[in-house]
Amino acid sequence: MRTAYSVETVRAAERELMARLPEGTLMQRAAAGLAAACADLLGRVYGKRVVVLAGSGDNGGDALYAGARLARRGAGVIAVRLDPERVHRGGLAALRKAGGRVTSVSGAAALVERADLVLDGIVGIGGKGGLRGDAVALAEVAERAPYAAVVAVDLPSGVDVDSGEVRGAAVRADLTVTFGTYKPGLLVDPAREYAGVVRLVDIGLELPAVGELEALQHADVAALLPVPGIESDKYRRGVVGVAAGSARYPGAAVLAVAGALRGGAGAVRYVGPAGDAVIARFPETLVSDQGPKHAGxxxxxxxxxxxxxxxxxxxxxxxxxxxxxxxADGLRLADPEVVRGRTAPTLMTPHAGEAAALLGVAREEVEAGRLAAVRELAARYRATVLLKGSTTLVADAGGGAVRVNATGTSWLATAGSGDVLSGLVGSLLAAGLPALDAGSAGAYLHGLAGRYAADGAPLGAHDVAAAIPAAWRDVCDS
Incomplete structure (x- = not known):
């Protein structure tokens, strides 16, 4: 499992560790890991052109010390001081001693355009808001530079590390080298989009067991998935009811049932007006037209x-x-007071537009602050909330770490994909998983199934459902 921690938690862990180590040790550990990641990216260091964008904080120091290490290996390293009066003196001296050069912002754009690698050490994890001043122009040049790989130090400058929001100009990195632990903004969109590939460097931080954000991996999901025992029958494995579809949208019922049949429960009961369409496609479904109370x-x-x-x-x-x-329509039709008053678990699965309607805000506000939105929904409705999107977020009603999932593909943005996800997650609920685990595991499998079904080409929602068994096997065989 990947666990991400807030700035406050990281800062506290850094202070505790630095109190036990010789001065500068922590920065040297970070610089060593950063330089190694840059060398791996470059392939051959000797003769490569490296530009260090050095701001005033410790990230600037990390970047300068890493630049010194690359210079000692034969790279041509030039540091651009964005704030000459506050640049890290020790890092600057180390770079000069290693043969690197130092320049001001004037003329830096041309250097960035010709660089093989640009090190973004402009702003550290304490930065707030977008980039300002000369940093904006340099970030734009770096993004357009024809040959330069952009490496962010700890996080791309200009993104909000705790919320994942991007409130203005920010660096777009090909690689982010982060120290000690993952940070929420590296795992949640829109900031995640700016981070590129994320590489974690261990610097010895001691952190709490529970963080702000958790990203499950194959082994974590495999441990959650239900496995029938010797004495299992279809009822002991769980029965999931699906109340979906209408005369206008019978396909939603078919797709929800498709996801449910592949989700681990022993049987699926369908209730609604699309029974003929469901039974024609999935004859194993138990179909009723008498309403949920009489479905069994x-x-x-x-x-x-x-x-x-x-x-x-x-x-x-x-x-x-x-x-x-x-x-879907259930989110719109449900009485909020009834949802809040339920004693059994409730799992809500909105996309950004539906979440915006539930919160009474603009869709753009939800998309810009996804982490805040999912937490607010869970607290307001006293329910577990799965906020769908490029990074799916699952927040529990009782607070705690938010789960983040990024196994999907942009090809999953297709009609009916969410219906398959609902059926899959509902089946996991029926099999006995808590709402947080069912939502997290279901989103993980659904995303993997989307990748397998697409394989780089367009897909239909029925393709996603058909690929769930392959995703399940892959997770459990790892």
Missing amino acids: RVQAWVVGPGAGDDAGAVTEVLAGEVPVLLD
Whole structure:
């Protein structure tokens, strides 16, 4: 599992460690790891042109010391001082001693344009807001430079490390070398988009067991997925109910059932007006047209995909005492007070537009501050919330670390993909997973299935559902 920590937590861990180490040791560890990552990226260091954009903080010092190491290996290194009065003196002296050169901002654009590698040490993890002054122009030049690989020191300058927001101009990196631990902004869009590949350098920090953000890996998901026992039957494995679809949107029901059948539960009960379409595609489904109350026993419900204006099914499902996944029209039709008052788990799965409607804000506000939005939704509705997007976020009603998932592909932005996800996650709920785990594991598998189904080409939602078993096997075989 990748765990990300806030600036405050990282700063405290750094202070504790520095109190036990000789002065400058921590910066030298960071510089050594940074220089090694740059060397790996360059392939051959000797003769390469490296430009260090050195700001006033410790990130500037890390970049200067790393530049000194590259200079000793034969690179031509030039440091650009963005704030000459506050540049890190020790790093500057080390660079000069190693044969590197130092210049001011004047004329730096031409150097960046000809560089093989640009080291972004402009702003550290304490920076707030976008870039300012000369840094804006240099970031733009670096992004356009034809040959330069841009390496960010700890994080791309201009992004908000704790929230993942980008409030202005920021450096777009090909590689971010971060120290000690991951930071939330490196894992959450829109900031994640600016980070490129992220490489973690261990500098010996001692951190709490629980951070601000968690990103599950194959082994973590494999440990969560249900496996039938010798005595299992279809009912003991869990039965998921799906109340979805309408005369106008029968496909939503078919796709939600498709995801549910591949999600680990032993049986799927479908309730709604699209029963003929569902049974024609999936004859193993238990179909009813008598409403959720008369469908038979289930261990979890999925309600809302393609439901149109049928509030009755949503009301019936929410009145029950089993976990409920609310998606699509179900989010719009559900009574907020009923959701807040439920004793059984509720898992809401909005995309950014639906989240904006639930919060009463503009969609752009949610997209710019996804981490804040998912936390606010979970707190306001006292529910677990899965906020869909390029990085899917899952926040629990009781607070704690937010789960982040980035296994998907942009090809998943296709009609019906969310219906498949709802069915898959609902099935995991019925199999007994807590809402946070069901949402996290389901998003992980759904993203992997999307990658496998697309393989670099367009896909349909039915392709995603069909690829879930391959994703499941891949996770469990790792």
